Amino acid sequence: MNGVYNYAFIDENTKREVRRSLLKAVAIPGYQVPFGSRELPIARGWGTGGLQITLAIVGPSDIVKVIDQGDDDSVNACNLRELIHDTTGVTTTTDTRRATLIQTRHRIPEEKLTDRQILVLQVPYPEPLRWVEPSERETRRMHAERDYSKLWVFLYEDIVRWGEITLSHRYPVMVNGRYVMDPTPIPRFDVPKLHRAETLFLFGAGREKRIYAIPPHTDVVPLQFEDYEFRVEDFDGRVCARCGQGGTYLTEVFDRETGEVSYYCSDTSYCLKRQKRNLGQSVEIGGSWYA
């Protein structure tokens, strides 16, 4: 632990302020609470919103996991995990089941999260209406008046133009029947996991200075039309080339020499567990979101 800085880097008043904003966000699901986002020793746009939440709520007994693109081992995930560890001394893990606090960019783990875990998402764009309205002043009014007509028209026109809704990974959802929310970093594949989950989801947008939340057991419904229903990514029955598992979110890897395309689980921790189980080792794998 780096003794030069305060526990969890940020000063105590600031952590308290972030926690107050979190309480408000939890009380009003899907509502974007403005907060005085601080600079951290990582760049704005690299997960400072998520990191401020993590640093504000992490306790000495927490076990922290950090994911980037589903991977615990990418440089940014390592960097964030190291920073959290260095400034708090808390235990870290790559095992989704062991973690009490998970900070993530772009993925919700394949193993189902429980009510004893908190998932913190790093958010680049908190505003679901930004597709249709550039002005912050105007989008705040639209949320206040529950005026989402522009967004519905946008989705409708998308279907007319392209035959389907083209949004891939910033798919707008209606939270608790009141606020339209951008679950922004995650692909469509992970959107259904937010619906009536047991886990608390916290969203932090550092550069845009907004915090929002989905409390457990909250309705989260993707915006869709009766004749054009929301669909998640389809991998055409492909399975992971490492663990043989289907039904997970896969990413393509293109082999420069052979020209072949392989598919691998983007959730590396889950994939490693599956590989171990295939080798006959005993591993505990969490439940499925869709069981």
Place this chain on the structure above:
Amino acid sequence: MAYAAVRGGRKAIQEANRLLDYYRLKGGSVPIEVRQIRDQMRLAVDQVMGEGSLYDPDLAALALKQAEGDTLEAAFLLRAFRSTVPRNQYSLAVDTSRMRVIRRISAAFKDVPGGQFLGPTRDYTQRLLRFELMEETEERAREFLKKYVEGDEWKELEAQGTLDFPKMIDWLRAKGLLENPDAAEGQREPGPIDDITRRSIRFPASRSMRMQALARGETGALLAFAYSVARGYGAIHPTLGELRVGYVPVLVPHPLHSGEVVTIGEVLVTEAEVVARMRERTDRLQAKFSLGYGLCFGHNEIKAIAMAALDRAMVSENPQAPAEDEEFVLYHIDGIESSGFVAHWKLPHYVDFQAEMIRVRSIQRQRGPRA
């Protein structure tokens, strides 16, 4: 303390960090002293303090050393440091008429009351490389200093004591030539100021929010936006009423005795006041000038002037040009935020790009791939 081993990323980061030190030191020259940067890279230090919004020349110099001279990166280091210290006090508004001026000019009036005072400026130098600086020795530097400080001009200046410069703007206002669109706001009870480092900006932004955002803004971004209003994307033709550089005292309320103030030090600032004619309005009979104001840490004239021009441009009720729109300006001038975001494109986007590919293929299936 258990720290779960990770596979490759951590090692890669460690090696990259070591390489940074290697690249900084590989030339084999004597490591540059922080004090040298503070003294001799004066303007870089000032820019970093302004954009980092922390007045500390030593830490700014350290940040510059660590960042190998990258001012944006150095400002980022300062900003991050700010997050580790609590905010204990807000200083009182600085009275710039009490400035210990080192430079003061007016482009509006030749015979400005108090006179023009050039101070240290590069404005009138010929931009020729001074090759003798390649071989500047400590001895020569000392010799120059000794001669200069013992010279007659210096003594003359010292004898004058603190120079008194009345504010040109006050004179314009007294003559009834200056409209003050913020008069109503100025008369408001002094409440707690909006602090953008503690609350996110709301629109319409209060004047204190605007001033803070501009003062922390990246010099180059402010310059580009201010330039755009003057050369066609906007209708402001600013004249520099007054530009001052100097030291101002910083006062805070006494922590114990209410009503009393304590001077905690002084900071070097650059202040710019531009005047531009109001657009003719039907509801006003008189034509008047209006004011744009800029103030930033350190000696950074381009930034202060650009800030003042933008402050004036953003008064527009119906913004036509980007730089007249306060949301556009205030959301995009912060160098730490914009550089961080642009730099994040270097991070992997495997998951979302996968989602994007699936969507594109799906659309192609719907509509057939077109050549």
